[in-house]
Amino acid sequence: MNTYQERQFDALGDVTRRALVERLRRGPLPVGELAQGLPVSRPAVSQHLRILKEAKLVRDEASGTRRYYSLDPNGFAMLRKYLDNFWGEALEAFQAKVEEK
Amino acid sequence: MNTYQERQFDALGDVTRRALVERLRRGPLPVGELAQGLPVSRPAVSQHLRILKEAKLVRDEASGTRRYYSLDPNGFAMLRKYLDNFWGEALEAFQAKVEEK
DNA sequence: GCTTACGGTAAGTGAATACTTACCAAGAGC
DNA sequence: GCTCTTGGTAAGTATTCACTTACCGTAAGC
Numbered sequence A, B: 001m002n003t004y005q006e007r008q009f010d011a012l013g014d015v016t017r018r019a020l021v022e023r024l025r026r027g028p029l030p031v032g033e034l035a036q037g038l039p040v041s042r043p044a045v046s047q048h049l050r051i052l053k054e055a056k057l058v059r060d061e062a063s064g065t066r067r068y069y070s071l072d073p074n075g076f077a078m079l080r081k082y083l084d085n086f087w088g089e090a091l092e093a094f095q096a097k098v099e100e101k
Numbered sequence C: 001g002c003t004t005a006c007g008g009t010a011a012g013t014g015a016a017t018a019c020t021t022a023c024c025a026a027g028a029g030c
Numbered sequence D: 001g002c003t004c005t006t007g008g009t010a011a012g013t014a015t016t017c018a019c020t021t022a023c024c025g026t027a028a029g030c
Helices: A003-012 A015-024 A031-035 A042-054 A073-100 B003-012 B015-024 B031-035 B042-054 B073-100
Strands: A058-063 A066-071 B058-063 B066-071
Touching: A003 A015, A003 A042, A003 A073, A003 B003, A003 B015, A015 A031, A015 A042, A015 A058, A015 A066, A015 B003, A031 A042, A031 A066, A042 A058, A073 B073, B003 B015, B003 B042, B003 B073, B015 B031, B015 B042, B015 B058, B015 B066, B031 B042, B031 B066, B042 B058
Parallel strands: none
Antiparallel strands: A058 A066, B058 B066
């Protein structure tokens, strides 16, 4: 497991950050709207977005005074690749051991 | 995202627990061997295993005084299902938005 | 029955981390 | 130029949570 994946799992290991990711499924949103409805302050959201960005799970793009965040397909692709490999390898090995009993 | 997936992401959001899962890829192991080589104490490993078990990521099976832990294929299947759905939905929607620009 | 091996649990501590308020920078509109 | 909106950052606090030591229960072997 490389550094990126470590950070990605750590990033997804928090309820608020998962909520942010969920909100971004529909498409890009500015910080203010992302914070709206969440039980935490806007600065807290900014800090979470930074962590998600460092994990390559989100991207940001400035537009005037607003800054739009969106899911980062590349980062998610990397995560998916790792998980596909994990399942392919480990679970087949597991099934083999189960059946040999 | 239902309760199980919440717990699964939380469970995977810790380095030690990810290390345990990595070790279990090769097959079932008793607690002692799992703890061997890790920089934490055996009771710490027990506590982590409990969290992984509650998240349905591992199973355990007693055998004499030993207790063998292994990956839980059902739990991982649930996680995979969620992620597949996530990618299918969200990233297609994302691509659509990108292309319409 | 006694000892040894294995592992779960309790209780307490320390460190990581999620949160707050206060402040500052940058762009848009008048 | 001034104001308003938007959002990042700093500093401090509080809570979560990972870890330790100590203890106990259970199975196996002599």
